[in-house]
Amino acid sequence: MSTETNPKKRRRESYNVDVKQVEIYEDLASMKDEVRLKAAQELVSRFTPESKPTEDQVRKALQRLFRGLCSGRKAARIGFSVALTEVLSQVFASKQSVSGIGVSEAIRIFSTATDPSGSEPGQERKDYYLGRLFGAEAIIKSSILFQPGVPFEEWNTVVGIIIEIGNAKPWLREESGWVLYRALHELANQEAHVRYCEKMIETIRSNGFVKSPEGVAMWLLVQDAFPNAKLPQDVWKYNNDPLDRHDRRTLAKIMKQVSEAEDQSAASGVWNSRLNFAWDAVLSRLADSKPADSKKEKKDKKAEKESSRITFEEFWTEVVDDGLFAAASSDERKYWGFLLFMKIIEEGTLHRTEAIFTKNVVRCLMNQLAVEDRYLHRMAVKAVKTIQKRVSKEAAFASVAVKGLLGHSGSLQFDQITKVKTVEKIVLEADPESLKEIIQRLERLIAVPGTDEPKVAASSRQYFADLFVSIVRTRSSAGEDYTPVLQHILSLFVRYAYFGGEQGEQKQLTANPPISPATQELFRNRINSCLNSLISNIKDPAEVAYVVVRQIRDYQKSKEYGKFIIEIDGAIAESLDAAFKSLKKLSSKDDKDVKDASIQAFRLVYSLTILQVYNGDADAVSMLDELAFCYSKFWGDKKSKKEDRSDASNALVEILLSFASKPSKLFRRMSEQVFGVFADQITADGLQSLISVIEVKENLAGQQEMFDQQDDDEDEEMEDVDSLDSDVEVIDVDDADEENSDEDSGDEDEGEEDEEELAAFDAKLAEALGTHRPDDDNSDLSEADMNDDEMEAVDEMLVKVFKARQQATSKKKDKQDAKETMTNFKNRVLDILEIYVKKCHTSVLALDLILPLLRLVRKSTVKQISQRASDVLREYTRLCKGNAIPSLSTVGDEEDEEEDPIEPVWDLLRAVHKEAMISGLAAHSTAASQASIFLVKVLVAQNKQNISQIVDIYAETRKAQMLSNKCHVQPGFFTDWNNWCVNAGKSMKN
Structure with a gap:
């Protein structure tokens, strides 16, 4: 019978099913917003008064929509809740009931369809609780509970269901509170609805919900929206106000979600990574601290109540700093604290942001930033980026941030402890006005760093000095708006770098502890660093330098800042x-x-x-x-x-x-x-002074020759305290190329010399001990065989041996230092010579540079110097083109008139050819060819007839290449000559 009757039943059901409506319900669960919206519109259009829906249609639609809210499929809750809200509004828009269904019946259908008691534990039960909450929200949003004739008890029923959900499922407590809070918000300022608000507060109080963050938010909203509402009097101890300053400890526990209520279910027990909406409700109702008003004014009851409310500063200290950020607080609550901190940074006024850099907040921020594997490190990094983002948008915030991070609640070494440059980045974004305030604050911290420990004070002062240098570097080219700030920094350096010891007239600036000589030297070094940046970026660098030395002189005479440290x-x-x-x-x-x-x-x-x-x-x-x-x-x-x-x-x-x-x-x-x-x-003698530097060797002998040093130690070494901000320039010494083995044999044999020195040391040590070498196992004398006199003699010998070894090591270091010094000096002089050839390449005097530069390319044991000399020579020959060729007609104006002005150039050309014959690097051969072709151009420009003698000189060089074993001229030397001849020959014939 089943095989015959069942198909018939299925056919009758399919015949009665509204396929279009089925598709609508399916689309309500679509992941696409536009599909859900279209389906909701089509469904609602079926329940408008014009459509005249039947009781059965309405009942089935409500049952289907309420059940749909309990589905975990796709985006069902979103689509079904929108459709349900609109359907309820349409069905109950004009009168209490449609075809026999009233609001009470709709509430009954809702309660039955979303009842989670019959569902299986697990995800299904969770879905029913969520659907029940969404259904209650849809009913409230539709406003059907506030229709005339709707029993007031239905409102209490829906509110009770929502509170029941929050108490039964802690993970839905905040969502339940949000639904009730939004309902109150919709009723706000409508006096006719005050009874609904009063009833809600009474209900949440009786269910232990009032002393929760959500309950505080709802209480405050009712207070503001309905000042005359009758609220329970036994909830808050003072003024019946959760924000009364006398109840701040209770408030702190509530906001941390630690309940004091007898019903411990008020504690959520579930952590959420988002801030509870109640924080916004509370923060928006807190007043900033204001100075006490001396005028006595009459206060009404409301004003008197507001005056007893906790201020934002008090709230932050009690609830956030001593609450969420307390040392014993959990990482989860500190997480909330960081969220609040970032929220105020992003949205708060400057006054409020200044109040949030409290002791525990800054301490926690530093601790979490300092170590990457700490639980809240990423939150701390995000907080720092939020600060920097606010500064980039509002430069005036920089002063507030620096004060907070380095002030009484912060640490003077915030950047050093956290190993990030947070403070520096903030300072460099500041506008002129904020920068002025920051510098004034840092100036006080330099004078009084808040510690009696000299080393700690010195470290802090160095940090601030480096920070000032960074400001100057960044803002030196920023325009005149920053000029007063930069001048103030230089003035500050002058005061602390050159004066101290005695108390000057400016007693408030007296350093405590006193600034050490090492720190004063550091400050003097930083003055040079600042001037270095300013010289490159301002229009009148001479004036800045003059102002600095004039300030030193004026302060010295006035003794305004104490005794001048230089005699x-x-x-x-x-x-x-x-x-x-x-x-x-x-x-x-x-x-x-x-x-x-x-x-x-x-x-x-x-x-x-x-x-x-x-x-x-x-x-x-x-x-x-x-x-x-x-x-x-x-x-x-x-x-x-x-x-x-x-x-x-x-x-x-x-x-x-x-x-x-x-x-x-x-x-x-x-x-x-x-x-x-x-x-x-510059004269020939002046140019020769520059040439003499590049002609000396890059070793100890060259240094002594250049600086007239005879193993004395009179020269002061400038210690580079911090390579980032020091004015000292260090140039790496790069050894010469391996191809230059003939010239660099001394450097290449350095390892062998070390081995020889070590062998000599071992021999002397063995001789002193009266034994063989230390690695010889055949020693026939032991320490036990020696008497006291012999032991004393051995000790004396050992002293001599080790002293000689120490002297040898010291001498080796002196050689290395000398090489670095001469390398640095030659680099400087080459920079100067490059300036000379750029400005004076048409001068005949510049020809004197060719041979010294060419020899330096070959002889230098430092590849960097060799390459630099080659670059300068190439730049010189490149610039001398066309009309820029030096004219020899000016030579001999002040010399002996009988001397041929062109003869020195012939000698120079021959010397270049001799230089080309010497074995060297490829760069040397290229440079020699460039110099030779350049001199050819000079001679031909003087007289085309000179080409004959030039050919003879090249011929002699070719002959030497063919016949002499000592001639190492490269083939490219003649290739360049041939190319020039081809091009020049055409122009000469024309």
Whole structure:
């Protein structure tokens, strides 16, 4: 019977099924928003008053929609809840019931269809609880509970169901509270609905829900929306207000979700990675602290209540800093704390953001940042990025952030502890006004770092000094808006670098603990670093340098900041006074609108020389006298002869060389700038001073030859405290290429020399011990066989042997240091020579550089120097094209008229060819060919008839290549010559 009747039943059911409606319900669960929306519209259109739906249709639709909310399929809850809300609104829009179904019946259908009691434990039960919550929310949103004639008990029924869900399932507590909170929000400011709000508060109180974050949020909303609402009086101890400052400890526990209620179900027991919506509700109702008003005003009851409320600052300290960020607090609650911290950073006013950098917050931030594998490290990194993002959007926030991270609640070594550059990045984003406040704060921290430990204070001061240097580097080219800030930084450095020991008139700036000599030296070094950046990026670097030395002099005279740390005797003082007078005169000569480059350059070198005197450089005093001579010849004496000006030019070159020899980026940049201005005034003697540097060897002997050193230790070494911000420039020494084995045999044999030294040491040690070598097992004398006199004699011998070994090691280090010094010095001079050839390549005097540069390419034991010399020579020959070829007609104007001006060029060409015959690197051969072709162009430009003699010189070189074993000229030398002949021959014939 079943086989005959069942198919008939299925056919009758399929005949009655509304296929379109089935498709609508299916689409309501679609993952696509547009499909769900279209399905909801089609379904709602079937239940409009015009459609006149029947009781059965409405009942089935409600049952289907409520059941659909309990489905875990796709996006069913979203689509079904939207459709349900609209269907309820349409069905009960005009009157209490449609075809016999009322609101009460709809609530019954909802309660039955979403009842989770009959479902299986696990995911199915969770789905029913979620569907029940979504259904209750849809009923409230549809507003059918507030229709005239709807029993008030239905409202209480729905609220009770929602609270029951929150209490039964802690993981749905916040969602349940949010649904009720949104319902209150919809009812807000509608006096007719006050009873609904009062009933909700009474219900959540009776169910232990009121002393929860959600309950606090709802209570506050009712208070604000319905000031006259009758709320339970036995919930809060003071003013019936959860935000009363006397109840702040209770509030702290509630917001941490630690319940004080007798019903412990009020505690959620489930952690959520998102902030509870109640935090927004509470934060929006907190007032910022304000200064006490001296005027007495009458306060109404509301104002009096608000005055007793906890302020934002009090709330943050009690609830967040001492609550979420307490040392004993869990990582989960600290996670919430970081979320709150970032929320205030992103949304809060400057006043509020200033209040959140409290002790525990900053401590936790530093601890989590410092170690990557800590649980909240990523949250701490995110918090720091949030701070930086706020600064990038609102530069004024930089001052607040720096104050918070380095202030009384922060740490002066925040960046060092966390191993990130958070504070530095914030400072570099600050606008001029914020930067001014930051520097004033850091200045106070330099004076009083808050510690009595000298080493800790020195470390903090170094950090701030480096931070100031970073500011100058970043903002030196930012425009005039930052000029006052940069000047203030330099002034600050001057005060602490050169003055101290005694208390000056500015007592509030007295350093405690006192600034150590090492820190003062560090500050002086940082002044050089700042000037180095400013010289490159501002229009008037001479004025900045002059202001620095003038401040030093003024503070020295006024003793405003204590005793000057440098002893200046009468002779030095006289030289300084004369120098300042000359600088003042130079300033008066210079036009304010159109700056004289030579005057500005001279002012710069004059000011920096004075700075060196203040730094205790003994050589700088004699340089002042030489500068005074230069000044008198360039600007002082209008009747000075050309010879005198040449002498002054030569003296200036020597001064610039003295600066260039120092391992300082500032002095390198200054010497290059000044030389660039005076390059066209350089004489043959001045140029020879530069050439003499590149001709000496890169070793100890060359250093002694150049600096007249005889194993003395009188020169001060500048210690690079921090390579990042130090003004000291370190150049790596790169050994020469292996191909240059003949010239670099000394370097290549260094390993063998070490072995020989070690063998000699072993031999002497064995001799002292009266034994064979240490590795000889046939020693026939033991320590036990010696008497006291023999042991004493051995000790004396050992002392001599080890002393000799120490001297040998020290000598080896001296050799290495000398090589580095000479490499650095030669690099500087090559930079200067490159400036010279760029500015004066048309001068015949520049021809004197060709042979020294070519020899340096071959002889240098440092590949870097060899390559640099080759580059300068190539740049020289490249620039001399067309009309830029040096003219020999100017040679001999001041020489013996009988001397042929072209003869030295012939000699130079022959010398270049001899240099090309010497074995060397490929770069040397290329450079020799370039130099030879260049000299050919010079001679041909003088007289085309010279080509005959040039051919003869090349022929002699070719002959030497064929016949002499000592000639190592490369084939490319003649290839370049042949190419030039082809091109030049065509132009000569034309």
